[in-house]
Amino acid sequence: MTDSHRPNDVRARIPRRKDNDHSHEAAEERRAFLGQRSGVSLDHVGRATIDPALTAGNIENYIGAAQVPIGVAGPLRVRGEHIEDEDVYVPLATTEGTLVASYNRGMRILSEAGGVKTTIVERYMQRAPVFHFNYARGARDFKAWLEANMDGVRTAAEASSSVVKLTYAVGPMLHVRFNFETGDAAGQNMSGKAGLAACQWIAANYPGGVRYTLSGAMDTDKKHSQLNVLHSRGARVVAEARIPDRVLRERVGVAAADLFKVRLNSFAGSVMAGSANNGMHAANALAALFIATGQDAANVAESHTAMTFVRLEEDEETGETVYYWSITLPALIVATFGGGTGLPTQSECLDLLGCRGKGKVGRFIEICAATVLAGEISLAGAVVAGDWVESHEKLGRNR
Amino acid sequence: MTDSHRPNDVRARIPRRKDNDHSHEAAEERRAFLGQRSGVSLDHVGRATIDPALTAGNIENYIGAAQVPIGVAGPLRVRGEHIEDEDVYVPLATTEGTLVASYNRGMRILSEAGGVKTTIVERYMQRAPVFHFNYARGARDFKAWLEANMDGVRTAAEASSSVVKLTYAVGPMLHVRFNFETGDAAGQNMSGKAGLAACQWIAANYPGGVRYTLSGAMDTDKKHSQLNVLHSRGARVVAEARIPDRVLRERVGVAAADLFKVRLNSFAGSVMAGSANNGMHAANALAALFIATGQDAANVAESHTAMTFVRLEEDEETGETVYYWSITLPALIVATFGGGTGLPTQSECLDLLGCRGKGKVGRFIEICAATVLAGEISLAGAVVAGDWVESHEKLGRNR
Amino acid sequence: MTDSHRPNDVRARIPRRKDNDHSHEAAEERRAFLGQRSGVSLDHVGRATIDPALTAGNIENYIGAAQVPIGVAGPLRVRGEHIEDEDVYVPLATTEGTLVASYNRGMRILSEAGGVKTTIVERYMQRAPVFHFNYARGARDFKAWLEANMDGVRTAAEASSSVVKLTYAVGPMLHVRFNFETGDAAGQNMSGKAGLAACQWIAANYPGGVRYTLSGAMDTDKKHSQLNVLHSRGARVVAEARIPDRVLRERVGVAAADLFKVRLNSFAGSVMAGSANNGMHAANALAALFIATGQDAANVAESHTAMTFVRLEEDEETGETVYYWSITLPALIVATFGGGTGLPTQSECLDLLGCRGKGKVGRFIEICAATVLAGEISLAGAVVAGDWVESHEKLGRNR
Amino acid sequence: MTDSHRPNDVRARIPRRKDNDHSHEAAEERRAFLGQRSGVSLDHVGRATIDPALTAGNIENYIGAAQVPIGVAGPLRVRGEHIEDEDVYVPLATTEGTLVASYNRGMRILSEAGGVKTTIVERYMQRAPVFHFNYARGARDFKAWLEANMDGVRTAAEASSSVVKLTYAVGPMLHVRFNFETGDAAGQNMSGKAGLAACQWIAANYPGGVRYTLSGAMDTDKKHSQLNVLHSRGARVVAEARIPDRVLRERVGVAAADLFKVRLNSFAGSVMAGSANNGMHAANALAALFIATGQDAANVAESHTAMTFVRLEEDEETGETVYYWSITLPALIVATFGGGTGLPTQSECLDLLGCRGKGKVGRFIEICAATVLAGEISLAGAVVAGDWVESHEKLGRNR
Numbered sequence A, B, C, D: 001m002t003d004s005h006r007p008n009d010v011r012a013r014i015p016r017r018k019d020n021d022h023s024h025e026a027a028e029e030r031r032a033f034l035g036q037r038s039g040v041s042l043d044h045v046g047r048a049t050i051d052p053a054l055t056a057g058n059i060e061n062y063i064g065a066a067q068v069p070i071g072v073a074g075p076l077r078v079r080g081e082h083i084e085d086e087d088v089y090v091p092l093a094t095t096e097g098t099l100v101a102s103y104n105r106g107m108r109i110l111s112e113a114g115g116v117k118t119t120i121v122e123r124y125m126q127r128a129p130v131f132h133f134n135y136a137r138g139a140r141d142f143k144a145w146l147e148a149n150m151d152g153v154r155t156a157a158e159a160s161s162s163v164v165k166l167t168y169a170v171g172p173m174l175h176v177r178f179n180f181e182t183g184d185a186a187g188q189n190m191s192g193k194a195g196l197a198a199c200q201w202i203a204a205n206y207p208g209g210v211r212y213t214l215s216g217a218m219d220t221d222k223k224h225s226q227l228n229v230l231h232s233r234g235a236r237v238v239a240e241a242r243i244p245d246r247v248l249r250e251r252v253g254v255a256a257a258d259l260f261k262v263r264l265n266s267f268a269g270s271v272m273a274g275s276a277n278n279g280m281h282a283a284n285a286l287a288a289l290f291i292a293t294g295q296d297a298a299n300v301a302e303s304h305t306a307m308t309f310v311r312l313e314e315d316e317e318t319g320e321t322v323y324y325w326s327i328t329l330p331a332l333i334v335a336t337f338g339g340g341t342g343l344p345t346q347s348e349c350l351d352l353l354g355c356r357g358k359g360k361v362g363r364f365i366e367i368c369a370a371t372v373l374a375g376e377i378s379l380a381g382a383v384v385a386g387d388w389v390e391s392h393e394k395l396g397r398n399r
Helices: A024-038 A099-112 A136-148 A150-156 A188-205 A226-231 A245-251 A256-273 A282-293 A297-303 A344-352 A361-385 A388-395 B024-038 B099-112 B136-148 B150-156 B188-205 B226-231 B245-251 B256-273 B282-293 B297-303 B344-352 B361-385 B388-395 C024-038 C099-112 C136-148 C150-156 C188-205 C226-231 C245-251 C256-273 C282-293 C297-303 C344-352 C361-385 C388-395 D024-038 D099-112 D136-148 D150-156 D188-205 D226-231 D245-251 D256-273 D282-293 D297-303 D344-352 D361-385 D388-395
Strands: A062-079 A086-093 A116-127 A130-132 A164-170 A173-180 A211-213 A234-244 A307-314 A321-332 B062-079 B086-093 B116-127 B130-132 B164-170 B173-180 B211-213 B234-244 B307-314 B321-332 C062-079 C086-093 C116-127 C130-132 C164-170 C173-180 C211-213 C234-244 C307-314 C321-332 D062-079 D086-093 D116-127 D130-132 D164-170 D173-180 D211-213 D234-244 D307-314 D321-332
Touching (some): A024 A062, A024 B086, A024 B344, A062 A099, A062 A282, A062 A361, A062 B344, A086 A099, A086 A282, A086 A344, A086 A361, A086 B024, A099 A234, A099 A245, A099 A282, A116 A188, A116 C136, A130 B256, A136 A164, A150 A188, A164 B256, A173 A226, A173 B256, A211 B256, A226 B256, A226 C164, A234 A245, A234 A297, A234 A361, A234 C164, A256 B164, A256 B173, A256 B226, A256 D226, A256 D307, A282 A297, A282 A321, A282 A361, A282 B297, A297 B282, A297 B297, A321 A361, A344 B024, B024 B062, B062 B099, B086 B282, B086 B344, B086 B361, B099 B245, B116 B188, B116 B361, B136 B150, B136 B164, B136 B173, B150 B188, B164 D226, B173 B188, B173 B226, B226 B321, B226 C256, B226 D164, B226 D226, B234 B297, B234 B361, B234 D164, B245 B256, B245 B321, B256 B361, B256 C226, B256 C256, B256 C307, B282 B297, B282 B321, B282 B344, B297 B321, B321 B361, C024 D344, C062 C282, C062 C344, C062 D086, C062 D282, C062 D344, C086 C099, C086 C282, C086 C344, C086 C361, C099 C245, C099 C361, C116 C188, C116 C361, C136 C164, C150 C188, C173 C188, C173 C226, C173 D256, C188 C211, C211 D256, C234 C245, C234 C297, C234 C361, C245 C321, C256 C361, C256 D130, C256 D173, C256 D211, C256 D226, C282 C321, C282 C344, C282 C361, C297 C321, C297 D297, C321 C361, C344 D024, D062 D282, D062 D361, D086 D344, D086 D361, D099 D234, D099 D282, D116 D361, D136 D150, D150 D188, D226 D321, D234 D245, D245 D321, D256 D307, D256 D321, D256 D361, D282 D297, D282 D361, D321 D361
Parallel strands (some): B062 B116, C062 C116, D062 D116
Antiparallel strands (some): A116 A173, A116 A234, A130 A173, A130 A211, A307 A321, B116 B234, B130 B211, B164 B173, B234 B321, B307 B321, C062 C086, C062 D062, C116 C173, C130 C211, C164 C173, C307 C321, D062 D086, D116 D173, D130 D173, D130 D211, D164 D173, D234 D321
């Protein structure tokens, strides 16, 4: 602890200007203020090549930018519905050595196996208000009224007929989780507004009125939850591959049957641990993709949740052993416009994936899922083949 | 889907050079290759001001850097053990509008309330191998042997006497979770190596030998788990504040008693949802801090887990209502050297916090926890005061 | 281990008669066989006063009956919808000393507080088949078809229009959880038949056919699950009371504020433990009531799940502190006819509660919930007042 | 609701005599009182052949006994450590038709496969007090003191050196879970006393004293919890069998490979559901065994938790497919003396198993686990073979 950290007065505030002044001058003034107080130079932070004005909707008290290295992995053959049988090169922003190399290897294995099949099962975003009563009976009766009046709710929320709600009664409360379709935006804010409109309509129309809180915690925003596993938050997407034993032996040096056996063991560990993800490391792919493409990195909390399903099969023609490997991401929260997606480096990375702007979110979701699967296979292979610790040693030198 | 995404040959590989060539030339060559294939310019990505050579241990197939806007929030008064009664200004790298402003408001409330008390309860990192037997009896007997031979394990792992293990028997297996002290590094790799050394020693010394897999999934690396909630992964740290009713009314426009009531309701929702965090949005603070300071952003998966504990108290002298608010992060995984912490913008941000390099991780952990608490109070207040949707409208304009 | 346990031949089978011969002679013959092999007399087991023929649908290889002591607790004032403001005396079959006395005390407290308000929120029983495909896309498409064809499913299941389904996609599968209304029966078997009929209709009508397994584990039959917490299994019922501080001080010797404080602490422990019930000991009331009234005692597994919601309130007129205490049982599985409910002692106990036969299950559910709440208050009070260990000492003498 | 349920005065109390008067006269007097108030005869309840005086430690306000039919299943070949290669006949008290028959079939399959191997991994009982402080720092410092003073705790608890504790810090509290060895008793009361002694010693010796609550909910008494899965409550026991494909085909009409495939599917459903048991129906065996042998049936809540681990193997000699099937019960809570085990019918059933009295609990635990496994195989086979619904139809006629 240096003296420079000892403030003279506790209340010294950063911004002489408004916190949403995004001029170069405001940024410099803030850096100077921080430099003066802490004795620390923020040179590199200030050397951002992006125009501060572009960040107006993204940040307050702007002082510059973090530069996070990007590596590229690929090609990855994806056979989805929004991306049909294409090779992609995936930009990954990370500071973790070996990560890009590992995903690269997984992509090669998957591509040699014919690519990754991707399927989006459903997609929507939630707002989960809670309604308060004196007794449970009030909550129960309100639930019946709500079910009978969902058309009014949908109209008020200015949402399509696809607004769905699930209700959860506890004590004298009714928690309600609304599902909204949000197009290509991640949709938390859109859902927040639609949810508010829904609540206001309900409060105005429920006989005698009703008290509510806009969030009763069951949207589980920025949090993993079992509820997300069951009912999805953002996209529920599945990535699948059928990998011939031969490919695994050549690329990983491990037989399919051994990989399968180890997976069963890991399932058992995962169940005991009460893990949010019984696969390997979805968070690695997602964090790196999210930073590169301007997603909200906090959504790694929800998005990293995954269910792995595997089995050994026999190729009907050749009789060869084939390893069916799938990963289901029930809460992948991404967007291809809004938020940070329009910033300079971020939009370039979305462009590289062919995913910038409206109408592209399905494609992006499928690429995310396929990338996750590549990492699963690569790391699982490395753990079994025993080269895991060694590769970190060689490539991740500076830790 | 543009034609440019249709590859002529599936196997076209990115790197003519080695994937860990970190020269400007290699980066440019890769960008050119990607540009040729995709028709997309990576100008901004390539305009990084950091020297590619510095990223040698952080990335492979380097092509440039993502620029993520940084805003600063503060001052935040922290009263910890590694940071004693100091004000800090916290750099947050995010693209989510209103986030910095919201944390800023929470910091003001907390500072006016006398600051945040922070306490690190414990800290270590895990590796969790699994040992295989023909029958459960083999696993049970091995467990007894392991308990009697922990000294040998500790020596082999070149770890201090503080190596602790917990064992979990299931079917014919024994899952073992080793806790290692890892100094100021986050320690996943260090633990991986120590774990491997431990396993190798065990396999060499267990009468008749023993088969193992280096990870049986119970380290729950890059994954939330209930096991982490119970036994910590990384740091278990608590941030606490006692906020006078008066401050809440002035700054948030909400009475302590109302905030408390809403929190109880949220706890009920959280329990039903099976949520990894019964607070508000720890992930937001952590993702933004992690990106700014060169942490592994994938660790948001584990680190966002939290338990909130609150109660209404009465000030003994004045009789005023005081809101005790604490948040416990059981799995905060951070480092102050190694990984991305040494990169230019990242090390500046660590400097700003007085947290760069060895001996600083305790200080950094405490600042992380205090920042999280600031966000809890600000968002909780906003939800109750009803200005939540509105503030997103005003500040987060571009979504 | 006595010699008598050493069989001469491994395959010696019990029944010379059919396993569903429920005559006195068959029972005696089996007891004789067991006596011969084990040297053990089954006199008391054989002294059952019930007619074996009555057990024809309840048991195979009948040898007699267990006699489980019944104590009675009450009166308990219940203010429900199927039981309006009545006092009941509750028969509890248990061998755990102090249990009846403890529930008795809780009932007195609740009755003095004006009784227990009970509300059934919803009730149905599940069957959860899983449908198999080669790829997730098959599961996704099937899900859409199923949603469009629920009328056919309902007709096939010979079930009312209230059949509801929730679907859960994972890998190449679609898990479907059907909710059926089952009248006064617990309904597992009824649901099994309706589920089979539904599946058969689906398989016959889905273009190209579809493979399924009748249970994919998501009915979570005889198992606690978070899914039950969210979507109920059996009845979701809430019991509530508002207990004046004065009553708690007089009867338990503890202030409402202290009980509340301890409950908050317990919530925190419960969250860390990942507990199926953040209250005290619902299982005690339910197991004792289930045995006394011929319920399936295995359903304690699901039924013991509970969410406690409490708060301190102020009586609007007197200003006195009032403790609002509720417990929500999301998966209470009971019946008032069928199964063991018609057996002699069991039907008498149902009669004592006014709950025998069709049309009575709502009343029984409400009594179960009210009884559970009585136990919560009594045990919580005892723990706080510190007389817990002592009362076990005095009453539960033989352990 | 009949008039007879309408009480004349709300406060009419049952016992003119003391609630722990266990004479025939007291029981009759209570039955008469209930008959008078409710118009219901309790004839069969009163016809218990057991002497009320024997129930003195088991019940209060005794009025008679429930008669629960007992069927017997077996022989079941168990190859454990406390029961070496023996056949047992298992008494099951239940009212659920087909249950005994189903377990009987499973026992036959297992016995033909060479029997069930059983292994007790560990066994102890918990008490989990919580210690309160003003700040987390107090809890953290207390934790260090506690670790240094465990010898004093052990002496105070009059427990062997095997008392182990795990600590869980949250907010300003330290939750402590003590493990006690409790011999052949289930041990909840014994642990309660030892826990109290431990707490009293701690409060007396911790510098400055410390406030505590005897249970902070982390014992998770009578409740399933993830904590129990990890750290056992009662016994952690594993039952295993290797079943030749041939036996499965003959007895169940299903191939091992098909059973295995269905199990993988069920694991996926189980993970999504957040189920306490990824097997089939352990609760059925345990509830029936518990009632027959005088266990505390409420412990089904904890005891039904289970992890299934399976795999297909190849017989080394014959090359035949063998199905390895194991179930791990991490929280089996049973006793062979005390509680209800000494009552007439209950002790006869324990005798039948060779498990009555001290020194027998290991044997009983192993039989419980083996019986559970028998039910898993039988029901899983029935589900796959499709005869599940049909068998309920035929045998369980009266529902």
